[in-house]
Amino acid sequence: MLSSIKKSRYTKTNFQSNYQRELFTFLLCFINFFEINTSFAASSRFFEYNHDMNPDKLQTILNEVKETYFSQELSGIKVRIAKMPRRDRKATFLQVKPKISHAIFKRPSKRTYLLQVNPLFYKNPPSESAIRAIFIHELTHVHDYVKMNFSKLTLFAFSYASNRNFRFKYERSTDKFALVRGGRDACVGLIEFRQWLYEQISPEDIEIKILMYLTPKEIQTHLISDDF
Numbered sequence: 285m286l287s288s289i290k291k292s293r294y295t296k297t298n299f300q301s302n303y304q305r306e307l308f309t310f311l312l313c314f315i316n317f318f319e320i321n322t323s324f325a326a327s328s329r330f331f332e333y334n335h336d337m338n339p340d341k342l343q344t345i346l347n348e349v350k351e352t353y354f355s356q357e358l359s360g361i362k363v364r365i366a367k368m369p370r371r372d373r374k375a376t377f378l379q380v381k382p383k384i385s386h387a388i389f390k391r392p393s394k395r396t397y398l399l400q401v402n403p404l405f406y407k408n409p410p411s412e413s414a415i416r417a418i419f420i421h422e423l424t425h426v427h428d429y430v431k432m433n434f435s436k437l438t439l440f441a442f443s444y445a446s447n448r449n450f451r452f453k454y455e456r457s458t459d460k461f462a463l464v465r466g467g468r469d470a471c472v473g474l475i476e477f478r479q480w481l482y483e484q485i486s487p488e489d490i491e492i493k494i495l496m497y498l499t500p501k502e503i504q505t506h507l508i509s510d511d512f
């Protein structure tokens with residue numbers, strides 16, 4: 285009797301702690317994926333940047349890339365350059381997220397998407413062709429998000445944050461889509477971007493990036509074989 289009481293108490297506690305852990309993980313994923321703090325709108329006064337690169341110039345390049353490669357699908361969709369929150373900056377230079385309030389209350393096509401830039405990017409930016417190529421990659425994410433309502437987006441955010449294989453597969457397929465969309469220029473630019481990226485981060489972080497994204501060598505192989 286005592287053991288069965290103990291067992292049921294244990295099971296209940298175990299269930300509660302599992303449930304709490306899952307809920308906590310879910311909330312973390314949620315907070316991480318959506319941009320809650322929207323006060324980081326792009327504005328030159330928030331950034332330290334060199335004379336060649338600044339948020340306004342980046343916004344101009346982004347608009348051009350969107351118009352050139354996604355003129356149909358992302359027509360009328362707002363994508364704005366913003367400052368990346370401090371918590372996300374480790375080994376990450378660019379990421380794109382919907383504003384939380386827009387994700388909940390607006391239709392996918394009416395949301396504003398924030399392309400968040402690590403301030404370090406401005407101090408030592410890659411070439412413009414590398415920027416254009418990585419913007420095609422980031423806009424490919426937006427191209428996916430505009431097809432997701434809030435519940436689909438939340439489920440996606442959870443899978444992305446909690447499942448490493450899902451994350452790697454998704455990012456690699458995003459690279460492939462971007463290369464098909466951008467053609468040879470995107471291939472050359474993405475090779476340049478990855479080479480630049482590897483120079484900015486630690487050897488441990490390079491190992492993760494190699495698993496998560498196409499490497500310069502892999503892109504080169506596709507480029508030579510014209511396999512796009």
Ligand SMILES: [Zn+2]
Pocket residue numbers: 421422425455458
């Ligand atoms: Zn990506």
